[in-house]
Amino acid sequence: MMSPAHYLFLSLALFLIGCIGVVTRRNVIVVLMSIELILNAVNINLVLFSRIYGDVAGQVFALFIIADAAAEAAIGLGIIIAFFRNRETVEADEMDLLKW
Amino acid sequence: MLDSILFYFFAGVAVLSAALMVTRRNIMHSAVFLVTTLLAIAGIFLQLRAEFLFITQIIVYVGGIMVLFIFVIMLVRLDVALHRVRFRLQKFVASLVVLALALELVVILALADKLPASLFMKESVAANHLPPNSEALAGSLFSSYLLPFEIASVLLLVAMVGAVVMAKSRRRSEES
Amino acid sequence: MTVLLQFLETWWVQLVCGVVIVAVVPLIAGYVVLVERKLMADMQARLGPMRVGPHGLLQPIADALKLLIKEDIIPRDADALIFWLAPVLSMTAALTSMGAIYFGPSFRVAEDINIGILFIIGVSSLGFLGIILGGWASNSHYSIIGAVRSTAQLVSYETAGGLAIISALLLSGTLRVSAIVDAQASNHMWFIFMAPVGFFTYLVASIAETNRAPFDLPEAESELVAGYMTEYSGFRWALYFLGEYANMIVVASIATTLFLGGWLRPFPNVHWLNWIDLLPPLVIAAVGAYCVYRAGKQPVKVQVWFMWAVALSCFAIAVLYVLPWLVQPLRFALPGLNGAFWFLLKISGYIYIFMWLRFTLPRYRFDQLMHLGWYILIPLAIVNVFAVGVALLLEAEFGWNRWIAMIVTTACTLAVSIYLVRLQDKRSAAASSATAVTSDSYAG
Numbered sequence: 001m002m003s004p005a006h007y008l009f010l011s012l013a014l015f016l017i018g019c020i021g022v023v024t025r026r027n028v029i030v031v032l033m034s035i036e037l038i039l040n041a042v043n044i045n046l047v048l049f050s051r052i053y054g055d056v057a058g059q060v061f062a063l064f065i066i067a068d069a070a071a072e073a074a075i076g077l078g079i080i081i082a083f084f085r086n087r088e089t090v091e092a093d094e095m096d097l098l099k100w
Numbered sequence: 101m102l103d104s105i106l107f108y109f110f111a112g113v114a115v116l117s118a119a120l121m122v123t124r125r126n127i128m129h130s131a132v133f134l135v136t137t138l139l140a141i142a143g144i145f146l147q148l149r150a151e152f153l154f155i156t157q158i159i160v161y162v163g164g165i166m167v168l169f170i171f172v173i174m175l176v177r178l179d180v181a182l183h184r185v186r187f188r189l190q191k192f193v194a195s196l197v198v199l200a201l202a203l204e205l206v207v208i209l210a211l212a213d214k215l216p217a218s219l220f221m222k223e224s225v226a227a228n229h230l231p232p233n234s235e236a237l238a239g240s241l242f243s244s245y246l247l248p249f250e251i252a253s254v255l256l257l258v259a260m261v262g263a264v265v266m267a268k269s270r271r272r273s274e275e276s
Numbered sequence: 277m278t279v280l281l282q283f284l285e286t287w288w289v290q291l292v293c294g295v296v297i298v299a300v301v302p303l304i305a306g307y308v309v310l311v312e313r314k315l316m317a318d319m320q321a322r323l324g325p326m327r328v329g330p331h332g333l334l335q336p337i338a339d340a341l342k343l344l345i346k347e348d349i350i351p352r353d354a355d356a357l358i359f360w361l362a363p364v365l366s367m368t369a370a371l372t373s374m375g376a377i378y379f380g381p382s383f384r385v386a387e388d389i390n391i392g393i394l395f396i397i398g399v400s401s402l403g404f405l406g407i408i409l410g411g412w413a414s415n416s417h418y419s420i421i422g423a424v425r426s427t428a429q430l431v432s433y434e435t436a437g438g439l440a441i442i443s444a445l446l447l448s449g450t451l452r453v454s455a456i457v458d459a460q461a462s463n464h465m466w467f468i469f470m471a472p473v474g475f476f477t478y479l480v481a482s483i484a485e486t487n488r489a490p491f492d493l494p495e496a497e498s499e500l501v502a503g504y505m506t507e508y509s510g511f512r513w514a515l516y517f518l519g520e521y522a523n524m525i526v527v528a529s530i531a532t533t534l535f536l537g538g539w540l541r542p543f544p545n546v547h548w549l550n551w552i553d554l555l556p557p558l559v560i561a562a563v564g565a566y567c568v569y570r571a572g573k574q575p576v577k578v579q580v581w582f583m584w585a586v587a588l589s590c591f592a593i594a595v596l597y598v599l600p601w602l603v604q605p606l607r608f609a610l611p612g613l614n615g616a617f618w619f620l621l622k623i624s625g626y627i628y629i630f631m632w633l634r635f636t637l638p639r640y641r642f643d644q645l646m647h648l649g650w651y652i653l654i655p656l657a658i659v660n661v662f663a664v665g666v667a668l669l670l671e672a673e674f675g676w677n678r679w680i681a682m683i684v685t686t687a688c689t690l691a692v693s694i695y696l697v698r699l700q701d702k703r704s705a706a707a708s709s710a711t712a713v714t715s716d717s718y719a720g
Contacts, residue, residue, distance in 0.1 A: 001148060002107050008209055010111045010144070014118055014137075016202050021122035023194040029127055029173060033134050036165065037118055040141050043153075051148040054225030056236045059150050060245050063237070066153075066160050067252045071259030073165045077172045078266035084176045101279050128412065132358060135405065151390045159398040162405070167427065170408055174420070233390050234451055 007048040014041035026091045032076050039069045106147055114140035127173050131166065138162050151233045294385045297374050305521035306336030312631050319635045330579035346510035351415050354507070358413035363508065363515035366406030370522035373400040377529045378453045380539045380616035392453035393445065393530065397438065400526050403519060404430050410516070411504035422503025425642055426494035430485055432649035437481030439657035443474035443664040444534040457538035463678075464545050466537035470682050473660045473689045475535040477653060479629070482527035484649065486520060489634040493642050528626040529619075536622045539615030553610075556617040557597035564590030651700055656693045663689045 014037055021034025043062040050058025084090055114137050121133035142157040230236075241249055284291070310325065310332060317324030325332030350359055375385040376395045389395050404427055411423020444467045445451065448459035460466055468475045484491040495503040505516050532538060543549045564587045571583035597613055600606040640648065663685035670681040 002104060005209065006107060006111070007144070007148070010114065012202070012205050012209070013115050014141075015205075016198055017115070017118040017122055019201060020194060020198050023197060024191055025122065027127060029169065029176070030122070030130055033130060033169065034122060036134065036161075037121070037137065040138065040161075043157075044141060044144055047145055047148050047150045047153060050150065051230075052225070054230055056231075056233075056240050057245075059153050059233075059237055060241055060248075062150075062153055063156060063241070064248055064252055066156055067256060070160055070165055071255050073168060074259050074263040075266070077168060078263040081172060081175060081267045090176050102283065126355070128355065128358060132361065132409070152394075155391050155394045155398045159394075159401060163398065163401040167404060167408060167431070170405075170412070171424070171427075174412055174424075 011041045011044040028092050110140045110143035135166050152237050290385050302518045305518045310336050315631050330582035343514040349509045351507045354415045355413045358409050362406045362410030363512045366403045366519040367515045369402035370519045373526050382612035391451050414507035416507050418506045419504050422494045433481040433484035436653040436657045440474045440477035443471045443660050446664045460537045461544045468535040477657050486524045490637040490640050528623040532622040539619040557594040561594040659692045660689050
């Protein structure tokens, strides 16, 4: 394995690209996909430190994050489908029902 | 040597696909590039000797979550993007925020050498002293982390029920 | 350069095996298609392909050539990137998952992966993405309906198949392929006899997973033209098709490794049956002798020569198998050769069952298919996992004999399955008598 700095910078890069995706894109499905990217960046960090210290707890945590991301994606996409049925759009700018 | 070739290959594919993913106009292309990113990250897991997590990433993330995303993209696909007046400075503000975050994290990483060594409690482990991955993971998952495991299964059940309820067709729920 | 040589030095066996798999499996898949057509013909009282080559043996090569020189049509408004990517993904997933299969004690690409069986299942499930993307990228309603139906079917039956596999994994205690086969050797019995419900569930689930009849609604010609493959022509279609047949070989390998004893001969550790080890060369020589017998009855000269060529190659392989018995220094090759023979025989038997079911049973309608998967097969698989777990617990804690525990719990599982089927029959009888409108959301 390489030095930890390599993996930390990789995870940093993916995290920042995910942040850019969340803040910039209007389509909420792409926002959800960017959130998945952020979660994966965190997973890389956890697995890296689990490997360095030989402790499997990091991988257990990463496993729970994957399970949680699955649940979150399912619910988020359910919400998007329900919203799409009502308003025929998935742009974040159009989701302004609380505004007058 | 092989290690660094593999790392740079997987890391390069991951970062490139992620960058492509957040910049495509076509949502389906974004989904395909996210699949590539996730596969590259699975490769990174494999290189870090986390074999069970590698295959879990492929089965759950790529084979499950991404198929779900692709189905939903097919369902809500709109060919005409509405052109409304939107906040013009959005990309500029976003890049400022991300730049601030990036600077902060890079500074932390660069100064990590200066932290006192007592923060790291254990020594590093060599590759051939690692226990067999699936057995170690299963052992700790069913003993020390049993409660989070059960809670995660309840969470998945709740998510399944919630997603079915939310995505059910209006017509049928009004009839019943 | 020295790094490359070092790499080759340590990994050359695996590289050769990998190259053999990638080069040979599409050819084998083509010949499996020919075998299927001949078997179909035999069960329908006709002869099958006979014109191209003697007894149609060059038919796959002619088909491959035809597909290669066909015009490559991309539908208008089709998404070019994804249209290109989808068949590639399907074929790549099937071939990559073959990397972890042990075709015998010595023929494999990946050296004893810690997650063996899970790797094969997980990577072959990447093929679903190829199907859904291909169906979407074709920009045609037949394709997209076929893709959605196919993916729904695959996902449902993969759950049932995975649970069925868990029951065999409980008996072996590990995910590693070599350890699973060793567990069957130390149990003196293949796992199919210890967990028959698991094998049956996996058989049904694997038929559905490879889109074979009777579960081939998504790609049947009378239903959806060709489902997700409709708009694909020429070599792209060939990639999909070969990916499907390679997938068949992969699921047959999984079932063989887990339930049928992998590369073990029947009755693996029984000493007075050691003469079974002499069977492989005898069987191959018998096939060669049959070819010689038939060679005299061929009407055309070229067919006579071809039969003689096949017979001589059979005899050559039989000599190759006999050689380690006679020449002492070559003894080390004996387990590998015998193991490969038994493994290939078992895979062929499993694929023969697939073909037999295809020619015999009518097709399931899509709602019947989903009903079977979710209402009957998944509960059965869950109860089966529970039952095998209880049997192992009885053996470990209370000291029961493993066989008695297995028989008792298998009987309980079968009782539960009979109850489930009866329950569904009662429910569907009540529903049809109440004339309720059944929601058929998959009816396209």
